Amino acid sequence: MYLKRYLNNLDSLIAAIIGFYVIYLFTAYSGVGISPDSIMYASTATNIQAHGTLITFNKGPLVFFPVFYPFFLAIIQFITRVDPIEAGAMINASLFAAVIFTSGWIMEKFISHSRIYKWLILIAIILSPGLLEIYTFLWSETLFIFEILLFIIAYWKYLQTHSTNALISVAAITAVSCITRYAGVTVVGAGGLMLLLDNKLTVKKKISHILIFGFVSVSLLVGNLILNRINSGLSTGTRYPSVTPFIDNLYYFGTVICDWGSLSKTAYPFAPVITSAVLLALTGILLWKAFKGRINSYENIVIAFAVVYGLFIVISASISRYERINSRLLSPMFIPLLISCTSWVPDVLILIKSKAKYVLAAVAILLMLAFEYSTVLTDYQRYDDERDYGVPGYSDDDWNKSEFIVYLKNHKNLFKPGIPIYTDADEAVYLFTRMSSTVIPHKEPKADVQKFYAQKQFYLIWFTNLYNTELISLPDIMKNKKLVKIGAAKEGEIYYCDGK
Structure with a gap:
C-alpha cells in the first residue's frame, strides 16, 4: 500500500525536480532577486542568528512584517553558516519543489482522479510566470504558499476523523502562516468557513471546534502583535487609509487574472466583471456543495481558501493602503484558483457516457496546452533577459555594475x-x-x-x-x-x- 502511494506520486517528484532546476536557471547569473523587503528579511534573520534580536538593518524593530520568515531564514543561516541572500536561490528552489510536489500530492486525492489532469496542472504550476517571479525573489510568499498547501492537506486529514488532535494540527499550521504573512488570517478564515459549512459536525461539536481552531490559530499572531506594540508602539507598523476605491481594486484584481490566463490586454476593460464572476461563481459552488452535503473534499478546501483570500485582498486594499493589487499580492491564490477553475472538468467528463466525452476531453487538453505554450513564451522572454542581466532588483547589473x-x-x-x-x-x-x-x-x-x-x-x-x-x-x-x-x-x- 505504501509503495503504491509513493509510486502514485513519482510524477509529482519528477515535476518537483524540474521546478527546482527551473529556479536554478533563472537565478544562475546573479543569485536570488533582492528587493527592499528582501533586505528587511535577510538583515533581521542575520540579527536573530547572531544576537537573538528582531532588529532590521536600520536598527529598528521588525514591525511591518511578521516574524516567522526571518526566523526561518535565521535557522537556515545557523545550520549552513551562509548569509540568506547568498543561500536564497537554493532556499527558493527547494521551496518551489516542495510546492510542486505537495500540489501533486493533493491532486492525487481528488474525487475524480485524472492522471492527465494532474500532469497538466503540474506543468502549469512549473511554468506560471507569477510563481516564477515569486520564487526568484527572497520574499515571504515563497514559504507562505507552501504553508497554505500544508494547511489544505492537514484539513483534509481532519475531515477523515474530525478529531480534536487533527484539528489542533490544522490550527498549528494556520498559526505559523499568520506570522509568516499577516494575510495568513485568510487561512484562519478558510478553516472557519469550512467548519461552519461542515454538515458532519453536530452543533455542539461545531461550536467547540470553531472556538478551538480560532483560539489556537490566532495565538501566535496575537503574540506577534503584542510584541510589536511593546517594541514600537504600533501593532503592524504605520498604515495609511486606502487611496484606491473598491471598483478600482476589482479592476486590478481582474487584470492579474487576465495576465495569469494569458489573455490580451484587450480584456482589461472587463476586469471588474471577471473578478466579480470568478469570486461569485466559486462562492456559489462552495455553498451549493455545502447544501448538497458534499463539502468534505480536497477540492472544496481549495475553493474555500481561494474565495476567502480573493475577498480579503479586494476588501483590505479598499480600506488600507499598500502596493497596488498585483501578481505578487495574489500569488498565494494562484494554485488554489487554478485548481478551483479546472477541477470540475474531470468530474463532468465522467458523467458523460457517450463517445462525445473523448472529443470534449481532447478539446480541454488542447486548450490547456495552448495556455501553457503561451506561458512558455512569456517565461522564455524573461529568462532571455535575466540570464544576461540578472533578476530585476538589487541583484541585477543596473545595481551590481x-x-x-x-x-x-x-x-x-x-x-x-x-x-x-x-x-x-x-x-x-x-x-x-x-x-x-x-x-x-x-x-x-x-x-x-x-x-x-x-x-x-x-x-x-x-x-x-x-x-x-x-x-x-x-x-x-x-x-x-x-x-x-x-x-x-x-x-x-x-x-x-x-x-x-
Missing part, C-alpha cells in the same frame, strides 16, 4: 561618525556598503517632514535613477536646507548639510 555603488563602497570615509545619513534608498546603502542610514520622509504626514528639516547636520545619499514620488524630492530638500555636494558618480550624488 553601477558606478555610484562602486564609488560608495570606495568612499565610505566621507562619512564622519555620529552624523546621521539620509537617503532615498536605505536598503541599497545597507546591502552594498553595510552602512546604516535612514530613508528620507514621505510627503505625508507633514510632521515627519518638519522633523527632518529640523536636523542641523546630516549626509544625504541620493540615487538619481530612483523615482519614488511618495518621498520628498531633492529640489524640495534644497529649498529648505543648504546642501554641499561632497561626492558624485554616474547615477548618484552625496551631499552634506552643514547646519543651515
Whole structure:
C-alpha cells in the first residue's frame, strides 16, 4: 500500500525536480532577486542568528512584517553558516519543489482522479510566470504558499476523523502562516468557513471546534502583535487609509487574472466583471456543495481558501493602503484558483457516457496546452533577459555594475561618525556598503517632514535613477536646507548639510 502511494506520486517528484532546476536557471547569473523587503528579511534573520534580536538593518524593530520568515531564514543561516541572500536561490528552489510536489500530492486525492489532469496542472504550476517571479525573489510568499498547501492537506486529514488532535494540527499550521504573512488570517478564515459549512459536525461539536481552531490559530499572531506594540508602539507598523476605491481594486484584481490566463490586454476593460464572476461563481459552488452535503473534499478546501483570500485582498486594499493589487499580492491564490477553475472538468467528463466525452476531453487538453505554450513564451522572454542581466532588483547589473555603488563602497570615509545619513534608498546603502542610514520622509504626514528639516547636520545619499514620488524630492530638500555636494558618480550624488 505504501509503495503504491509513493509510486502514485513519482510524477509529482519528477515535476518537483524540474521546478527546482527551473529556479536554478533563472537565478544562475546573479543569485536570488533582492528587493527592499528582501533586505528587511535577510538583515533581521542575520540579527536573530547572531544576537537573538528582531532588529532590521536600520536598527529598528521588525514591525511591518511578521516574524516567522526571518526566523526561518535565521535557522537556515545557523545550520549552513551562509548569509540568506547568498543561500536564497537554493532556499527558493527547494521551496518551489516542495510546492510542486505537495500540489501533486493533493491532486492525487481528488474525487475524480485524472492522471492527465494532474500532469497538466503540474506543468502549469512549473511554468506560471507569477510563481516564477515569486520564487526568484527572497520574499515571504515563497514559504507562505507552501504553508497554505500544508494547511489544505492537514484539513483534509481532519475531515477523515474530525478529531480534536487533527484539528489542533490544522490550527498549528494556520498559526505559523499568520506570522509568516499577516494575510495568513485568510487561512484562519478558510478553516472557519469550512467548519461552519461542515454538515458532519453536530452543533455542539461545531461550536467547540470553531472556538478551538480560532483560539489556537490566532495565538501566535496575537503574540506577534503584542510584541510589536511593546517594541514600537504600533501593532503592524504605520498604515495609511486606502487611496484606491473598491471598483478600482476589482479592476486590478481582474487584470492579474487576465495576465495569469494569458489573455490580451484587450480584456482589461472587463476586469471588474471577471473578478466579480470568478469570486461569485466559486462562492456559489462552495455553498451549493455545502447544501448538497458534499463539502468534505480536497477540492472544496481549495475553493474555500481561494474565495476567502480573493475577498480579503479586494476588501483590505479598499480600506488600507499598500502596493497596488498585483501578481505578487495574489500569488498565494494562484494554485488554489487554478485548481478551483479546472477541477470540475474531470468530474463532468465522467458523467458523460457517450463517445462525445473523448472529443470534449481532447478539446480541454488542447486548450490547456495552448495556455501553457503561451506561458512558455512569456517565461522564455524573461529568462532571455535575466540570464544576461540578472533578476530585476538589487541583484541585477543596473545595481551590481553601477558606478555610484562602486564609488560608495570606495568612499565610505566621507562619512564622519555620529552624523546621521539620509537617503532615498536605505536598503541599497545597507546591502552594498553595510552602512546604516535612514530613508528620507514621505510627503505625508507633514510632521515627519518638519522633523527632518529640523536636523542641523546630516549626509544625504541620493540615487538619481530612483523615482519614488511618495518621498520628498531633492529640489524640495534644497529649498529648505543648504546642501554641499561632497561626492558624485554616474547615477548618484552625496551631499552634506552643514547646519543651515
